[in-house]
Amino acid sequence: MAKEEPPSVSRDLQELQRKLCLLLESFQNNSKVVAFMKSPVGRYLDKHPFLALTVLMFVSMSAIPVGFFLLIVVLTSLGALMGAILLEGLVISVCGLSLLCILCGLxxxxxxxxxxAMMSYVVVSCLMSYWFSPRPLTQQTANTDCQLAMKSTDFEGLYQE
Known part of the structure; x- marks a missing residue:
């Protein structure tokens, strides 16, 4: 029977990296993305990636509460057309304060x-570069022998004093 070799992890990672690079290149060549990145806001966010990630997460998480708020505003506006002006003001005020609290929390x-996310990215990228960095076996054994020799000389110096 012939041995079956498992698929190479590094070849799979290179293929994944190639696909991700093509996807990023297609996003970066989009005319709307290019126009946004040339604007002052785009240049500022390009220089501050942590702020850009924070804004992206805030906008994506605040879509549902803002949608509910707008739905309540429309419904209470319909109620105002029927003569419930005091109720509309009360509900919009309460909902506005609620939205403010929710958006601050978000x-x-x-x-x-x-x-x-940024810390996880840094840790994972450091671990990936450490685990998949090419290290010849001869350097590892030579380095270990050198460290052992240095430790033994340190102990000999302690015993002589």
């Missing part, structure tokens, strides 16, 4: 999630 959550 701002802090998105800031924390951005920090966690």
């Amino acid at each position: 701002g802090f959550v998105s800031l924390a999630m951005s920090g966690i």
